[in-house]
Amino acid sequence: MKNRKLTTLAAMTAIAPFALTACGGGGGSATASGDVDTLTVVDYYNNEPDKTLVQEAIDRCATELSVTIERETVPGKDLIQKVLQRASSKTLPDVLMLDNPDVQEIAATGGLSPLSQYDVDTSGFAQGMLEAATYEGEVYGLAPTANTLGIFYNPELLEAAGVEPPQTWDELKAAAEQLTEGDQYGIAFSAIATYEGSWQFLPFMWSNGGEETDLTSPEVAEALALWKDLVSSGSASEAVINWSQADVKDQFVAGKAAMMVNGPWQIPALQENPDVQFASVQIPVNEDGQTSIAPLGGEVWTVPVTGDDAKQAKAAEFVECMSNDENQLALAEARYTVPTKTALAEEFVANVPEMESFTEQVANARSRTGQLGEEWPEAATTIYTAIQLALTGKAEPAEAFEQASAG
Amino acid sequence: MTQTELTTTAAASAAEAPPPVRARRRFSRENVTRLLFVAPAALYLVLFFGYPVVKNITMSLQDYTTKTFFTGEAPWVGFANYQAVLSSNLFWPSMTNTALFTIGSIAGQFIIGLALACFFKRRFPLSNFLRSMLLLPWLLPLIVSSATWRSILEQDSGILNQFLGTFGIEPVPWLTSPAVALIAVVLVNIWVGIPFNVTILYGGLQDIPDELYEAGALDGATGWKAFRHITLPNLKPVISVVLVLGVVYTIKVLDIILGLTNGGPANATQTLSIRSYQESFINFEFGVGAAFSNILILISLVFAVIYLRANRRAVDE
Incomplete structure (x- = not known):
């Protein structure tokens, strides 16, 4: 008798987990009638x-x-x-x-x-x-x-340096160089090895006529060369390749960057620091006459x-x-x-x-998936990998995308 | 004498061996009881270890994507996922990185851990308090430690480079240079692993009888000699356990690398576990991700077998 009790107990213990999961799964059944x-x-x-x-x-x-x-x-x-x-x-x-x-x-x-x-x-x-x-x-x-991306700048710093908010890449490079002094960089952006890095690169690539369907085109390489120039001239920190967009905002707030590529969702955080002056312009284009196209x-x-x-x-x-x-x-x-x-x-x-x-x-603005649809994640991975290769000096901007797309 | 011996043995065997008929019944009852004791553990193993492992293996042979979750369809693709893994340009670099990461971390953790364990063997004021403080890295959630280390290692304003700067050392691009990033990640992982090593090794040291050292000292074995000829041989079983467990824990490290570099810069810190994570949860190629993780499991398994054998030897000794 004692034996039977034990067996029953064991059987019940064995069944309990199944019974419990059965109860847990039953909540979502559909009732297709009534209001x-x-x-x-x-x-x-x-x-x-x-x-x-x-x-x-x-x-x-x-x-x-x-x-x-x-x-x-x-x-x-x-x-x-x-x-x-x-x-x-x-x-x-x-x-x-x-x-x-x-x-x-x-x-x-x-x-x-x-x-x-x-x-x-x-x-x-x-x-x-x-x-x-x-x-x-x-x-x-x-x-x-x-939301989208734009250039935030610190109007006080730009005024003090006698720099106008940049509208072309040349102006951007010149302004960033002039604004770099001491531990303050001219510009900060996010080139991190995640989709955030690809998203930040898109406005430069798209405005210059580059397409995600053909990443090895010269237009895309030119955009990457711009980022590379900004880093190798010292106008942007080498650390950009490990900065998320939140890090970029922190650099700007800390006065370590005079301009930054970022989105309007950062405005509440910028306003929390009353000392921080900021204004924004559209992402600069390579040549006059191009339209600034940012991701949506x-x-x-x-x-x-x-x-x-x-x-x-x-x-x-x-x-x-x-x-x-x-x-x-x-x-x-x-x-x-x-x-x-x-x-x-x-x-x-x-x-x-x-x-x-x-x-x-x-x-x-354009959507990231407008052309590639489900294939976009693959292109985005190629983009951030190419950025990382170029900014760390492992590949020239012209070759980085080919190397990155090899997987 | 022989007589008494014989009687005692007989008496003992009579006491031990119950009548044959009852023995069979009791044997079967015993068997049932034994089964009942094993059942919960077996059930647990099957549910929480067997099922995931089998699922992971089948998944690696399927085209398992986001669609599968909605439609339940995952076509069999044979070894295509493994082929994708092996032919990817990142496979061998990530293998090498996994090996370097594991060897570097284990070597650092073990040497520093052993040194600290020996240090704390001496009793001094606050030694217990300090030893428990050493456990702190273990208690912090890894996501917190990696975020903290990420700001410590920041190139321009990180506290480590500021500190090095006071000695006139140029800022080190800890997390931003492909040449240095893996070293930085290893250093952080060493910091995380030290408490585990200290704890186990300290426990091992406590078990070495003091008499051995006293006897050794009489024969002139003190200091380094005592360590080589007394501490190390006696600690050997513990050391092998620490090392093998360390390898199994380290080879699969994910959160620290994700938090510090996310596999970058320029894929310099890609390891098998990072590949597996990114394929599964960033690219949603669950089949390929499973293939990566199965390779990882296989490597861990080799070390787990070594551990089991070492453990058995330790028990035998």
């Missing part, structure tokens, strides 16, 4: 102030659609892993925010539903942002706001395929609401980003004059 009163949302605005600012927009849409929103925020670098996990366990949220270069990759898996299914109006949005969210002719998401940043709200049609339709309404005029302006003004509806630009710049150069830049 939708809750939607789940996943985004990566897990830091203040963005978390609260986005929550305000979410709350406005929740009221408008009279639904309750269950929001989950995850750190940016974990988002894709989280999405993949939830995709394989069939527990995708009703509304999913994605960084725009990831949208096509996820759309290609068939995990997102195209917005055309739900009569969502996609007119009036900046072309680049729509391209980023388009896969095989279908738009999969909308971005309320966008920003997050796209999408509708994953959950199998619950009623909820998906409601989620599409929610996505449309997040990008309406009111939310675009509110989010853009509070978060120093740019509305993606081009018609709002004028009103926006009138309200937030320090965003003028970035708003112009966004109008011409």
Whole structure:
């Protein structure tokens, strides 16, 4: 008898883990009827102030659609892993925010539903942002706001040195050299061995006519030669190859760089230091007459395929609401980003004059995945590898891309 | 005498061996009990070690990408992923880097660890306190230590170069020169690994009886001689355990390198684990990433076998 008890106990212990996991997996089943009163949302605005600012927009849409929103925020670098996990366990949220270069990759898996299914109006949005969210002719998401890159400069330092904000590469080189003295470098940028480094390089490459589809072209090499010149002449630190964009901002704030390549999302951090003077211009071009083309940043709200049609339709309404005029302006003004509806630009710049150069830049900005789609990560890896090879002197700018693309 | 001996043996065997019929039943019951004791551990091993290893091996033979998570489809591709790994230009450099990183880290950790362990063998005021302070690197989350070291090693304003500058040494491009970056990463990993080495070796030193040193001293073996002829031979089993475990821990180090250089500058600090991570979680080529990690597991396995054998020998001794 004692024996049987033991066996039963052992059997129960053995089964317990399975029973427990079975309970845990059952939460996401779809109910396809009746009114939708809750939607789940996943985004990566897990830091203040963005978390609260986005929550305000979410709350406005929740009221408008009279639904309750269950929001989950995850750190940016974990988002894709989280999405993949939830995709394989069939527990995708009703509304999913994605960084725009990831949208096509996820759309290609068939995990997102195209917005055309739900009569969502996609007119009036900046072309680049729509391209980023388009896969095989279908738009999969909308971005309320966008960001991009520009040159921040310290007006006091430029004035003291008698330097005008640069508009061409020659002016940039001359200005950076003049502004370099003591432990202050003329310019700082991020050439780190991650996608951040590739993203910072794109405006120089694109403005000069370089294309990610042909990275071994002379136009791309010229852009790399510019970066190489800035570093080897001492106008930029050799440490740029290990700086993230946040590090670049820290250098600028610490007065160790007179200019920097960075985006408007750094403005709140710059404003925290009242001693730091800053203004911004568009990224300089190689020759007069070229247009400054920068990459488009920003997050796209999408509708994953959950199998619950009623909820998906409601989620599409929610996505449309997040990008309406009111939310675009509110989010853009509070978060120093740019509305993606081009018609709002004028009103926006009138309200937030320090965003003028970035708003112009966004109008011409391109998406990273517009041409290559899912192949973009490969090109981005080649770009940052080539930058690293050239800046460390392991390859000439003209050969770096060939060497890097060899894998 | 013989008589008594015989009786005692007989008595003993009678006491030990129960009647044959009962013995069989008890034997089977014992067996069940034994099984029950093994079952939880076996189940745990199968769930948390067996499953991931098998999954990792199958994954490395599949075209496993982001799509797989949505559709569940992962076509078999045979050894194509391994071929991709072996033909990639980064494979051999990352192999070499893994070897250099592991050898450099282990050598540094072990020598400094042994020196510190010997130092703390002497009792002096605050010695216990200082020894526990040595554990600090172990207690810090690696992501915190690597972020801190990254700012310490910063080329222009890092505290290390500022300090070296006071002796008139030019700023060293610790993390920004492909020639120096691997050394810098090894140095940080040595710092991380010292507490482990000190702790284990110190424990080993405590087990060497003082009498040996006293006897050795009478024969004139003091200082360096005592260390060579008494400490080292007696510490040998512990040393082999420390070294082999060290290799297994070091060969797979990821977070420190990710935090310090992310595999850069110009791929100078790419190791097998970095390749595996980047293929899987940056490029989303989970099949190729799994192939890299299987190679890593295989190498670790060799050292794990060495460890098990060394351990068995240590127990035998």
